[in-house]
Amino acid sequence: MNMTDSLRDVIGGLEESWGIAIIGMDGILVEEQKKQGELDLQTLGAELCGLLKSADSVAGSIGAGGIIEIVTTAENYCVILRRVTDEYFMVLVIHPDGNLGKGRYLLRRAGSQVRSEL
């Protein structure tokens, strides 16, 4: 299964999902799939890059080890960020009342699938 198919699988497997992307730690989008045309995953990815670096700093300060996942729930979106390699992470955007557990599971599975291609 290639990278694009892995992303499509996640979006297809979760009705309340709006978009998914693979982002580099430089904030540049590698690949995306979305259902909502107006969702700007490039801007989101660049912003999340900064968030992941802040979280790494928090984790460092308490000896928590490397960050694996950050789930942010806001009023209008839920964003699941998952680190795939040292250089890349994936982000999945779902409806705030969507099935968060399934989203996390599908993203973890997709992360394992795309890791070898990155």
Place this chain on the structure above:
Amino acid sequence: MNMTDSLRDVIGGLEESWGIAIIGMDGILVEEQKKQGELDLQTLGAELCGLLKSADSVAGSIGAGGIIEIVTTAENYCVILRRVTDEYFMVLVIHPDGNLGKGRYLLRRAGSQVRSEL
């Protein structure tokens, strides 16, 4: 039920929990309860303050509305941050393999309990 009892309830209700605190948006700890003596919730709280502000900036950039919750899973800790009012948030630290769903539920409930006292 007072603030201290609400925090004790969460820690008592989740075996894999290590500590809980109420933190101001200025990074200052208001109240804490912990099982692990070496867990430095004051430092963690101050760092999380910065993370919450970064997440607010991310949410602002995509029109996501206010941040409600951030769940960060690292190798050695899982940290659940929940906004209680504009001025305060709560943080719960649990084992990375702990029951995340129950932690989120207990923290949400405690947030409702302490809100009137803040």
